[in-house]
Amino acid sequence: MAHVVLDAMPGAAGLYAKALAPARRPDVAAGLADTTVRLAGHRCTVAEVAAYNSVCGFVLADELPATWLHVLTFPLQLTLMTASDFPLAPAGMVHVSNVMTQHRPALITEAFDLVVRAENLRPHRRGVLVDLVGEVRVRDELVWQGRSVYLNRQAKLAPNPEPGPAPKAQGDGSGTDVGASDVHLATAGLWRLPADLGRRYAAVSGDVNPIHLNPLAAKAFGFPRAIAHGMWTHARMLAALQARLPDSYAVSVEFAKPVLLPSTVSFSVAEQPDGFEASLANRAGDKTHATLTLTT
Amino acid sequence: MADLRNAVLVGGNRIPFGRIGGAYASATNIDMLTAALDGLVARYGLAGERLGEVAAGAVLKHSRDFNLTREAVLSSALNNHTPAYDIQQACATSLTAAVQLSNRIRVGQLDVAIAGGVDSASDSPIAVNDRLRKTLIKLNAAKTPMNKLKTLATVRPGDLAPEVPAAAERRTGLNMGQHQAITTKQWGITREAQDELAAASHHNLARAWKDGFFDDLVTPYLGQTIDQTLRADTSVEKLAKLRPVFGDEPGASMTAGNSTPLSDGAAVVLLADENWARERNLPALARIVDAETAAVDYLLGQEGLLMAPAHAAARLLTRNGMALQDFALYEIHEAFASTVLCTLAAWESDDYCRDTLGLPGALGSIDRSKLNVHGSSLAAGHPFAATGARILASLAKMLAAKGSGARGLISVCAAGGQGVVAIVEAI
Numbered sequence: 001m002a003h004v005v006l007d008a009m010p011g012a013a014g015l016y017a018k019a020l021a022p023a024r025r026p027d028v029a030a031g032l033a034d035t036t037v038r039l040a041g042h043r044c045t046v047a048e049v050a051a052y053n054s055v056c057g058f059v060l061a062d063e064l065p066a067t068w069l070h071v072l073t074f075p076l077q078l079t080l081m082t083a084s085d086f087p088l089a090p091a092g093m094v095h096v097s098n099v100m101t102q103h104r105p106a107l108i109t110e111a112f113d114l115v116v117r118a119e120n121l122r123p124h125r126r127g128v129l130v131d132l133v134g135e136v137r138v139r140d141e142l143v144w145q146g147r148s149v150y151l152n153r154q155a156k157l158a159p160n161p162e163p164g165p166a167p168k169a170q171g172d173g174s175g176t177d178v179g180a181s182d183v184h185l186a187t188a189g190l191w192r193l194p195a196d197l198g199r200r201y202a203a204v205s206g207d208v209n210p211i212h213l214n215p216l217a218a219k220a221f222g223f224p225r226a227i228a229h230g231m232w233t234h235a236r237m238l239a240a241l242q243a244r245l246p247d248s249y250a251v252s253v254e255f256a257k258p259v260l261l262p263s264t265v266s267f268s269v270a271e272q273p274d275g276f277e278a279s280l281a282n283r284a285g286d287k288t289h290a291t292l293t294l295t296t
Numbered sequence: 297m298a299d300l301r302n303a304v305l306v307g308g309n310r311i312p313f314g315r316i317g318g319a320y321a322s323a324t325n326i327d328m329l330t331a332a333l334d335g336l337v338a339r340y341g342l343a344g345e346r347l348g349e350v351a352a353g354a355v356l357k358h359s360r361d362f363n364l365t366r367e368a369v370l371s372s373a374l375n376n377h378t379p380a381y382d383i384q385q386a387c388a389t390s391l392t393a394a395v396q397l398s399n400r401i402r403v404g405q406l407d408v409a410i411a412g413g414v415d416s417a418s419d420s421p422i423a424v425n426d427r428l429r430k431t432l433i434k435l436n437a438a439k440t441p442m443n444k445l446k447t448l449a450t451v452r453p454g455d456l457a458p459e460v461p462a463a464a465e466r467r468t469g470l471n472m473g474q475h476q477a478i479t480t481k482q483w484g485i486t487r488e489a490q491d492e493l494a495a496a497s498h499h500n501l502a503r504a505w506k507d508g509f510f511d512d513l514v515t516p517y518l519g520q521t522i523d524q525t526l527r528a529d530t531s532v533e534k535l536a537k538l539r540p541v542f543g544d545e546p547g548a549s550m551t552a553g554n555s556t557p558l559s560d561g562a563a564v565v566l567l568a569d570e571n572w573a574r575e576r577n578l579p580a581l582a583r584i585v586d587a588e589t590a591a592v593d594y595l596l597g598q599e600g601l602l603m604a605p606a607h608a609a610a611r612l613l614t615r616n617g618m619a620l621q622d623f624a625l626y627e628i629h630e631a632f633a634s635t636v637l638c639t640l641a642a643w644e645s646d647d648y649c650r651d652t653l654g655l656p657g658a659l660g661s662i663d664r665s666k667l668n669v670h671g672s673s674l675a676a677g678h679p680f681a682a683t684g685a686r687i688l689a690s691l692a693k694m695l696a697a698k699g700s701g702a703r704g705l706i707s708v709c710a711a712g713g714q715g716v717v718a719i720v721e722a723i
Contacts, residue, residue: 046319046321046322046323046518046519047321047322049322050322050323050327051322059326059327059330059371060322060323060324060327060518061327061330061331061334062331062516062517062518062519108518108519109518109519242371243370243371243372243373243376
């Protein structure tokens with residue numbers, strides 16, 4: 001069992017450089033090492049939260065956005081995925097879905113203990129899926145949990161090497177049933193996303209993945225233009241619901257077609273007995289970028 | 297006239313006021329107003345409630361925030377069917393909002409409403425100068441890349457100088473401190489008297505915080521739990537060391553210590569029909585008995601820029617058949633220490649009250665121990681539009697503690713030579 005204990009928030013830029021460098025990795029079939037990455041007592045500055053909130057559309061309040069807590073755990077995810085015992089190459093990994101649970105509001109004044117681990121390595125028809133699970137605690141109280149499902153398209157794995165409970169995320173990355181819900185969503189926004197949105201979100205989140213920063217880098221990974229961060233679309237949709245969010249809730253997002261920048265996207269939402277269903281689509285409404293389910 | 301209903305002040309809420317560039321340097325007006333609203337909503341159990349109306353405003357307002365109050369309502373825990381509008385009367389904004397809403401409740405048009413104000417000196421709107429603004433409008437209209445380039449090529453380095461909002465009167469070019477310095481000299485207000493008033497403001501506010509007076513009037517925000525400009529340890533001796541910043545030597549007496557600090561913050565008050573409040577077991581602290589707004593012609597120096605409240609009070613007292621001494625408490629907004637002292641001197645002057653205010657004689661002096669007893673803007677800070685609601689909520693609570701029928705007088709001066717004065721009475 002390996003524990004990486006960080007003494008400061010790592011910079012994502014260096015980790016991305018590491019992720020892009022070729023490295024010898026353990027055999028996927030051998031499964032995941034039981035590694036955790038931890039950072040204790042992390043504090044946020046009001047200025048960085050304000051900048052994040054402004055780019056994502058949140059009002060600056062004492063309660064931190066749930067998606068901001070994902071941003072805090074993301075460098076720990078990268079640390080774990082670039083470690084020598086991680087079996088999948090992090091470069092080109094696709095974020096297919098995300099589930100998070102806010103157990104109680106996390107306050108901007110609080111110190112957070114962060115921990116990230118990987119689990120649930122499993123085959124997929126287009127590669128191998130893995131869950132990166134994060135937890136945020138205040139002293140010993142669990143305030144937030146997140147599960148990011150990533151798809152590695154290079155790796156192969158025989159069926160069911162690691163049987164276990166299915167992840168809570170419905171998303172398996174196939175994208176086939178996205179938007180197939182029979183809930184009628186009402187259009188609630190038309191958002192104009194500027195060409196530099198990826199750079200702006202990178203500046204406030206630290207996620208400097210080159211496919212979001214400029215068109216040339218995006219082309220190298222097979223996209224015609226730079227694409228919006230999936231976690232920005234998640235945050236922006238959550239921000240649209242901010243005033244209606246209770247103290248505790250669970251929210252899941254499945255990422256479908258990437259949003260090419262610049263573009264105009266349409267946000268639709270329906271209130272449900274126990275929360276909200278929402279989706280982000282292209283302007284014509286025939287291509288879904290992401291769907292969100294929030295339950296209280 | 298049909299019988300009027302009784303509109304009562306249920307309570308108020310504000311965030312601790314911040315120093316410019318301080319605790320709220322990253323917060324916008326919408327952020328702060330939302331925080332103040334949500335604190336009020338939480339205190340009085342209004343989450344999800346549709347209220348009759350929310351009226352609030354800001355003095356330093358971005359053009360994109362034209363619907364500031366409605367946006368804050370949408371961000372708050374209030375029911376989204378709550379209508380809202382922006383109102384702005386410089387530093388009297390939230391007091392005026394409260395007076396208007398109180399009247400709407402009295403005539404039966406509303407059952408419950410929130411008045412408030414917010415201002416950020418830190419996140420102030422900086423405008424591009426007119427030449428650049430017009431070029432940019434042209435650039436936006438240009439259809440072809442070549443036309444866009446041609447338009448861009450007309451931009452000159454001088455165009456890039458931004459226009460920072462100053463507390464300057466646009467017709468006189470003098471800032472508020474420079475205006476007040478003239479009035480201070482006219483009324484012969486001494487440096488010592490100003491520093492004494494400033495020290496008292498800090499000491500009174502510090503005591504109020506220590507005694508827990510603000511426990512049900514303030515909600516902490518962004519880790520700030522107390523007014524950031526408060527200096528509990530200041531003294532007349534310390535204040536005497538500061539260099540004058542307004543007015544010409546010799547005799548300049550207005551310093552950063554006896555002038556209000558630029559600040560960030562938001563404040564709101566909850567007003568309701570008395571029956572509506574009682575049905576919900578909400579407090580009914582006080583009511584606005586009457587209010588008067590005055591404006592003075594200061595353009596050619598006929599009158600001091602901040603002397604309008606002296607005029608408003610004369611008319612208000614006459615209309616209500618009251619003497620200046622009939623109040624248990626006085627709240628005179630401390631734009632500058634000398635503003636308070638000039639107003640008091642004006643009311644004490646036989647000549648001024650007779651010749652300028654049209655009264656038979658002086659209104660007389662007040663018992664200074666009843667003035668700004670829990671501190672005022674010199675210590676708490678003065679986020680322009682928020683100040684009226686701060687004062688109103690505090691005064692209502694103090695009057696309620698004194699007992700039914702206790703009356704207080706509020707006086708707030710405002711840019712543009714205006715002033716609002718209100719009589720408040722404990723229920």
